[in-house]
Amino acid sequence: MPVIYPGQTIGIIGNDQRAYMLALKAKEMGYRVAAIVTPQIQNTAFTSLIDCQIDGELNDYQKLSQLGEVSQVLTYTNELLDEALLEQLAQQYYLPQGSNVLSVTQDRYLEKVFLNDLNINIPPFATIVDVDDIYQAIESIGYPCILKPIQKGYGKQYQRFIQQPSDLEKDAASLKLGTYILESWIPDAQELSVMVVKCKTGQIVTLPVIENEFDDHRLKMSLVPARINQDVATEINRLAHLIGDKLDYIGVFGVEFFLTPDMNIYVKRIIPTPHATGDVLSHTLNFSQYEYHLKVICQLAVGPARLNSAGMMLGVQERQRSLIQTQMKIKPDWYFNLHTVTADQQIGLVTATGQTIQPLIANFEAADLY
Template sequence: MIRPGEVVGIVGGGQLARMSALAARAMGYRVAVADPDPDCPAAPVADRVIVGALNDPEALAPLADVASVITYEFENIDGAVLDRLAARRPVHPRVEILRTCQNRISEKQALERLGIPVAPWRPVRSADEIPAALEAVGLPAVLKTATMGYDGKGQAVIRTTAEAERALEALGGGPLVLERLVDFACELSVVVARSASGHVAPFPVAENIHARNILAYSIVPARVDPAVQAAARDLAVRIAEGLGLVGLLGVEMFCLPDGRLLVNELAPRPHNSGHYTQDACATSQFEQHIRAVCDLPLGAVDLLSPVCMVNVMGEDFPLDVGAALSDPHVKLHLYGKREPRPHRKMGHLNVLAPTADEALERAREAKAAIAGTAGQPRQA
């Protein structure tokens, strides 16, 4: 057990590190973050910032000098850097889990080994493999880069063999994943925590709405049958236990019209769709992450109120905070990023309401209010 007063190290200093650090400090831990930017979002709330490139083992070595346990806030980290840190301090989630989730091919193979349902798919490592992959998967399909893809980047929808060949060239030639384009009813996600002692706690299921391939709204409880919610949480627990997770795992799923679930992607860290937990759950995902990696007992995950999380993006600036907060059930979380670029996540709102539908409606209103577009046609 890593006890309060010791140092939690976080690789990466973005918004997830910032919110994890705030949770850790509230519990009495000290926090050190490693990031190339000395003024990263986590810097104002960390006890120490180690400035260095995240692919430089020597630059990040001081993190192991000060931290009792180390975690990370995103997947695009060189595993060799974490291997060096793990030789000296516990790193959670394990580097092997990070490597699995960094590559869509290994991720899908791991899910299939665990008996987890996924959409039909095939690896594509060269143009020669396209015909067989198309025959196995069928059209329409999605061609995705095996690595470095997020928020819709690194993928293309294809409906013909010619489109597949053009997409292969546009995406860099491979390795890639060809995946059946799923006709789903909605997208769901579950954030699940598992401690080093083996205790597991899945948070309530979120229903997610995307705009421009970026998460826009997370509605909780998800507006699906309770049996589907139970199945989604069960899948998340099976994956966490099967991978030997310590920490948090975001599990993204497609819910088909008949209620069946297909797991789409994994993220071994706090997840955007779990931000609602800060204001609507007995324990936030960030506190739970600290509890899990420090091997403390996990907190309760009860949903205290229906809620809708809405992302605040760079294009929403300048913000009209007063208008958004005129609804007293709107909670504002900003990340301290200096430059509000289009499509950049700058913060989020959590909107509480008596029902999920009302929470979504109020969240839409709060989004329009904070962006100064109230009364204009909705974009998402």
């Protein structure tokens, strides 16, 4: 495929914050943006960026084909799209990310097999089909552990945290979604991630390691550089390169990790698109993850990553709106990005940068934001 230059059209398949951020960067770089607009994102900040709007659903092949017809390159930000539809789409239109990666990342078992085949450390797990499997797996995995549907995409309400034998009595009857994975809980783990850039030529660039904090499955905070030693950073970069070499994918993807207090590293999961944890890099790195992704899929030159400053990012919820508005009036050096991606939920980011992490944490704490 030829190089895709500014002025040409990028078709974005997604209706989430990542789609909005990618469209924002594409417009900033001079590209036109086309997208399928679902009912949930009508009249939002995302639709205001779109040059060519196709109304419909993301898993409607007719709409996907219309998007392909008006775009020079297609990209997706939704990791739960129908793999078969994207495979069909890739046969007719330029979709650098491909669809094969989704068969690995959408299925927890296949993802673990992929990582196991690379001799990568993952939390102990077992496949669960019936109640007896849970009791047998507990004998080897032990407590605590987590029961999850094998297919990703189901909400947190379908996951069960099993802390003691009495929990089995109420959870064993909840196997309503077919096959599950029972996974060992990694206690007191530091959560880390790294965004990986993979080019069509095979070139791989790893971005700086990010430290994350989650609250009830929602990203609460990301900071960079992660508070880890150089040996851990080196090993995470090695694992990221190893995964990137074997993953059938072009573009930016993420890998999440657990780091235990005794310095054991476990891979948590692979994210086959740019990811929210990488947003802290937007104001700290020479190029954001979105610009890297656009450069790769448009076949522009990609260089090494350079961290210009430390950074801390918080996800903003609707209940924090008044607090954030106050900070907007008194924090001239903070970066605020508030936007409505879906009609019923306000999503935003606030990022602070500096020479070191600790003063940034202290400033957020003083503002009652963290």
